[in-house]
Amino acid sequence: MPAEIQPTASIAIEAAAEVALEDVGRGRLVMRRFFRKKIAVGGLVVLVLLLAFAFIGPYLTKWDYKSTDYNAFLQRPSSSHWFGTTQIGQDVYAQTLRGLQKSLVIGLLTAFVSTGLAAVVGATAGYFGGWADRILMWFVDLLLVLPAFLIIAILSPTFRGKTWLIFVFLLAAFSWMITARIVRGLALSLKEQEFVQAARFMGVPPRKIIFRHLLPNMSSLLIIDATLNVGGAILAETGLSYFGFGVQPPDVSLGTLIADGTRSAITFPWLFLFSGGALIITVLAVSVIGDGMRDALDPKSNSSRNT
Amino acid sequence: MTAPPPGEPVLRVSNLVVDFPSEAGTVNAVRGVSYEVAPGEVFGVVGESGSGKSVTALAILGLLPNSARVSGSVQYRGRELLGLGDADMSKIRGRSIAMVFQDPLSALTPVYTVGQQIVEAVRIHNDVSRDDAEKRAVELLDLVGIPNAAERARSFPHEFSGGMRQRVMIAMAIANDPDVIIADEPTTALDVTIQAQVLEVLERAQEATGAAIVMITHDLGVIAGFADRVMVMYAGKPVETGSVDDVFYRPRMPYTLGLLGSLPRADATGREPLTPVDGNPPSLVALPPGCPFAPRCPLKIEVCESAEPPLLPTDDPWHASACHRTAYVAENDLKPTDVFAAPTPPPVVSEAMREGRPVVLEVKDLVRTFPLTRGLVFRRQVGELAAVDGISFDIREGETLGLVGESGCGKTTTINEILALAKPTSGSINVLGQDTAALSRRERQELRRDISVVFQDPMASLDPKLPISDILSEGLATYGVAKSERGPRVRELLQLVGLSSTHASRYPHEFSGGQRQRVGIARALALQPKLVVLDEPVSALDVSIRAGIVNLLEQLRADLRLSYLFVAHDLSVVRHSADRVAVMYLGRIVEIGAVAPVFAHPAHPYTQALLSAVPLPDPRRERERKRIILEGDLPGTTEVRVGCRFRGRCPTFATLDETLRTKCIEDDPALTSLGDDQSAACHYPTLASVF
Numbered sequence: 001m002p003a004e005i006q007p008t009a010s011i012a013i014e015a016a017a018e019v020a021l022e023d024v025g026r027g028r029l030v031m032r033r034f035f036r037k038k039i040a041v042g043g044l045v046v047l048v049l050l051l052a053f054a055f056i057g058p059y060l061t062k063w064d065y066k067s068t069d070y071n072a073f074l075q076r077p078s079s080s081h082w083f084g085t086t087q088i089g090q091d092v093y094a095q096t097l098r099g100l101q102k103s104l105v106i107g108l109l110t111a112f113v114s115t116g117l118a119a120v121v122g123a124t125a126g127y128f129g130g131w132a133d134r135i136l137m138w139f140v141d142l143l144l145v146l147p148a149f150l151i152i153a154i155l156s157p158t159f160r161g162k163t164w165l166i167f168v169f170l171l172a173a174f175s176w177m178i179t180a181r182i183v184r185g186l187a188l189s190l191k192e193q194e195f196v197q198a199a200r201f202m203g204v205p206p207r208k209i210i211f212r213h214l215l216p217n218m219s220s221l222l223i224i225d226a227t228l229n230v231g232g233a234i235l236a237e238t239g240l241s242y243f244g245f246g247v248q249p250p251d252v253s254l255g256t257l258i259a260d261g262t263r264s265a266i267t268f269p270w271l272f273l274f275s276g277g278a279l280i281i282t283v284l285a286v287s288v289i290g291d292g293m294r295d296a297l298d299p300k301s302n303s304s305r306n307t
Numbered sequence: 308m309t310a311p312p313p314g315e316p317v318l319r320v321s322n323l324v325v326d327f328p329s330e331a332g333t334v335n336a337v338r339g340v341s342y343e344v345a346p347g348e349v350f351g352v353v354g355e356s357g358s359g360k361s362v363t364a365l366a367i368l369g370l371l372p373n374s375a376r377v378s379g380s381v382q383y384r385g386r387e388l389l390g391l392g393d394a395d396m397s398k399i400r401g402r403s404i405a406m407v408f409q410d411p412l413s414a415l416t417p418v419y420t421v422g423q424q425i426v427e428a429v430r431i432h433n434d435v436s437r438d439d440a441e442k443r444a445v446e447l448l449d450l451v452g453i454p455n456a457a458e459r460a461r462s463f464p465h466e467f468s469g470g471m472r473q474r475v476m477i478a479m480a481i482a483n484d485p486d487v488i489i490a491d492e493p494t495t496a497l498d499v500t501i502q503a504q505v506l507e508v509l510e511r512a513q514e515a516t517g518a519a520i521v522m523i524t525h526d527l528g529v530i531a532g533f534a535d536r537v538m539v540m541y542a543g544k545p546v547e548t549g550s551v552d553d554v555f556y557r558p559r560m561p562y563t564l565g566l567l568g569s570l571p572r573a574d575a576t577g578r579e580p581l582t583p584v585d586g587n588p589p590s591l592v593a594l595p596p597g598c599p600f601a602p603r604c605p606l607k608i609e610v611c612e613s614a615e616p617p618l619l620p621t622d623d624p625w626h627a628s629a630c631h632r633t634a635y636v637a638e639n640d641l642k643p644t645d646v647f648a649a650p651t652p653p654p655v656v657s658e659a660m661r662e663g664r665p666v667v668l669e670v671k672d673l674v675r676t677f678p679l680t681r682g683l684v685f686r687r688q689v690g691e692l693a694a695v696d697g698i699s700f701d702i703r704e705g706e707t708l709g710l711v712g713e714s715g716c717g718k719t720t721t722i723n724e725i726l727a728l729a730k731p732t733s734g735s736i737n738v739l740g741q742d743t744a745a746l747s748r749r750e751r752q753e754l755r756r757d758i759s760v761v762f763q764d765p766m767a768s769l770d771p772k773l774p775i776s777d778i779l780s781e782g783l784a785t786y787g788v789a790k791s792e793r794g795p796r797v798r799e800l801l802q803l804v805g806l807s808s809t810h811a812s813r814y815p816h817e818f819s820g821g822q823r824q825r826v827g828i829a830r831a832l833a834l835q836p837k838l839v840v841l842d843e844p845v846s847a848l849d850v851s852i853r854a855g856i857v858n859l860l861e862q863l864r865a866d867l868r869l870s871y872l873f874v875a876h877d878l879s880v881v882r883h884s885a886d887r888v889a890v891m892y893l894g895r896i897v898e899i900g901a902v903a904p905v906f907a908h909p910a911h912p913y914t915q916a917l918l919s920a921v922p923l924p925d926p927r928r929e930r931e932r933k934r935i936i937l938e939g940d941l942p943g944t945t946e947v948r949v950g951c952r953f954r955g956r957c958p959t960f961a962t963l964d965e966t967l968r969t970k971c972i973e974d975d976p977a978l979t980s981l982g983d984d985q986s987a988a989c990h991y992p993t994l995a996s997v998f
Contacts, residue, residue, distance in 0.1 A: 026777050029812065194768035198830065201726045202782045203755035212781070216772040299772060299814035 040292020568643025
């Protein structure tokens with residue numbers, strides 16, 4: 001019954017199969033499944049719009065985030081100041097956009113770097129075991145016992161005036177360790193699985209095994225971690241900025257704006273609402289995208305089943 | 308022909324129906340099961356996974372989750388059990404109806420001693436003092452054959468082997484003299500010699516208590532030797548019931564025929580064809596009208612697709628079958644090969660030419676030791692564990708070597724050593740004439756193309772997150788096959804293993820177990836290897852699916868000139884598929900040779916015991932056979948060994964006198980040829996037939 005199966009499969013069916021088979025492969029399949037999910041695509045659109053808004057928006061107004069309008073202190077939103085003004089006459093619209101720029105980049109980049117680092121280090125340690133594992137885990141433990149806040153505080157004067165991207169990497173460098181430990185644990189159990197053994201015996205190099213088999217099989221964890229990290233990074237930056245490290249005035253971020261705005265949230269809501277709303281929309285969009293990614297990567301999820 | 312034993316039945320199940328709500332719809336797990344069990348009778352329930360046999364048992368004991376909807380009736384000595392509250396059921400469970408579960412590891416609590424657990428079982432139903440209960444516990448352990456029962460009662464479950472744990476479970480089950488013992492796959496997780504021990508204990512327990520046993524299993528061999536009457540289940544319904552002789556020798560339902568025909572037999576004399584049952588068992592959600600077996604049945608007629616046949620007596624009032632074609636099958640007395648198409652077995656490579664064929668794999672004095680360490684902070688080596696201790700064999704082109712042995716004998720270590728293509732602890736591995744110890748990194752990578760592996764568990768061996776096309780082309784990509792060539796090769800591979808090429812974009816979970824194993828085989832063949840290591844390729848599959856995979860492997864071997872190293876604990880499959888067989892015990896090969904002589908007249912006492920423990924799907928022969936029951940379990944591999952390592956359990960050794968024994972105690976026997984193609988490592992080999 002096997003082997004000689006379908007000797008008579010018609011040519012038409014074969015041809016159709018050929019077309020369907022042309023571009024299968026995980027990348028395409030996952031993309032197809034992702035785009036089938038409307039809410040996730042919605043999240044992606046919102047995120048792209050936010051980015052566009054943050055970087056193009058400032059050109060639409062004559063106000064700059066640093067400049068002050070001495071004729072308008074604490075004004076409600078109006079035709080000249082779309083989002084209103086602050087106590088010293090700064091334009092809230094310009095400030096919100098500037099803050100959004102900073103926070104989006106800080107949040108997304110930190111989350112990406114931190115989760116990526118955790119995945120690579122954890123999976124490498126778990127997969128290779130032995131000395132690689134021991135050394136990497138010592139390093140992780142070392143970073144865990146260092147007081148992150150203090151170190152960033154001490155280092156930040158050194159970077160003052162230079163690019164704030166350094167700040168992103170500092171934030172990322174101190175937020176990946178716990179995830180790395182979890183990833184290592186998962187890698188330890190996954191590497192015993194027969195499909196990993198099969199790849200090993202087939203001669204697939206370790207680098208490929210880690211990226212093809214280990215990491216996708218823990219994608220739910222990584223995606224959830226990354227999504228949480230976006231919010232976490234934005235908040236961490238706020239905390240640091242509040243104490244005078246990180247983003248410094250006159251420069252602003254969503255964090256500093258919200259920190260300043262909360263005091264008068266009820267009496268002068270426009271100081272707080274726009275920046276707060278931007279933060280909420282950002283985090284929401286990211287989690288919806290993460291949700292969609294997780295479903296797309298998980299073949300068992302029903303919501304994005306093949307037709 | 309055989310009526311159930313007289314007397315009021317102890318257990319009467321009538322029209323039992325169990326439904327589970329699920330997201331996909333209602334799962335009709337059991338769709339009307341009726342049977343009666345008389346006192347002292349052994350009633351066998353056979354079926355594949357998903358046939359509803361375990362759910363039926365759980366429903367009888369009221370152990371189903373609350374979401375299950377149960378209707379029908381279950382009567383114990385005339386008392387209705389369905390609808391009883393948990394408190395009332397608890398008085399019946401364990402006391403009147405006891406259960407033995409499949410997995411003895413999870414059925415015992417790890418934090419209490421086995422003695423305490425039996426005491427608890429005794430005292431929960433009887434008002435006895437702790438001391439009396441403890442005495443009873445020791446008695447029970449003694450009854451089920453646990454040596455030094457008084458002392459062992461103070462041991463914890465992890466200090467027992469799997470077989471010993473199952474004995475403890477049986478001791479707990481009979482602690483309160485139940486009338487019915489329900490045994491759900493009690494020996495499935497055990498090795499074959501241990502299975503023989505446990506079945507014997509179960510029989511002894513039945514004699515001691517006079518209980519009826521409901522034996523649930525998928526293994527027709529166990530049923531043939533153990534049960535009086537049998538019920539075959541398919542898709543939640545009994546499809547055939549009768550005495551074992553009726554069902555095994557005069558099957559009337561095509562599904563039963565298919566099951567019997569798909570079983571390889573350890574006592575076969577030649578290579579008899581296996582008849583696979585095409586297709587898969589139906590999903591139990593929204594079954595279409597008609598006979599659920601119809602889509603797989605070669606005998607189906609129009610009415611099969613519109614009306615489900617009821618279970619009706621055949622020409623014999625005690626033999627019932629649920630099939631529209633019963634009369635036709637009975638009239639012509641059809642055999643499995645008449646109903647199901649058996650492929651002609653591909654030609655076997657001839658024995659005589661063995662010397663002339665090139666050697667594909669040669670293993671010489673292979674040793675693999677693992678260091679035993681103690682201490683957490685400062686690790687120090689306290690000894691060595693020799694998992695494989697000097698084994699030699701070779702595989703020539705086009706042949707299959709079966710490597711058999713019980714768990715812990717070193718089979719897995721052996722294949723891991725071979726597949727790693729690294730330098731072993733000592734000894735040598737030669738693949739296609741290349742010594743693996745002398746390989747450079749690049750040569751080793753190149754050699755990996757020629758040797759591949761098929762794993763046991765088809766679910767775990769395929770990456771759940773990769774579509775089939777990616778799984779199959781992974782090896783191709785590793786060896787630099789151009790992207791444009793991979794697609795056609797994937798389609799070719801899928802067709803080679805009997806799958807449709809349109810399956811390439813699906814994920815593993817969308818396939819059934821048998822299909823997944825086919826994908827696993829296709830992956831192993833992707834790089835056109837010369838040698839394929841088959842690690843228990845069919846033991847995780849259902850019986851009716853197994854035959855298809857076994858046939859496929861044989862066909863592929865003939866078509867592609869492959870050689871197989873076939874690792875298995877199922878000796879029947881090895882008898883069917885292998886040309887030569889090597890029997891391992893504690894890291895050594897104790898007997899090796901062509902399958903025909905080794906199975907016909909094994910020489911080593913261990914091989915004899917192993918073969919005699921294999922149940923045959925043949926009730927008459929099972930009744931006549933005398934089993935060689937081995938004492939004890941596999942000893943630990945850490946002890947320093949002098950002399951023959953089997954002597955502690957050896958039935959031959961036990962009969963020898965002092966002077967002859969010294970040789971076994973002092974000398975380690977080497978493999979010596981006994982003519983034909985058969986060698987055994989025993990000082991006093993005797994050729995004996997065990998079937």
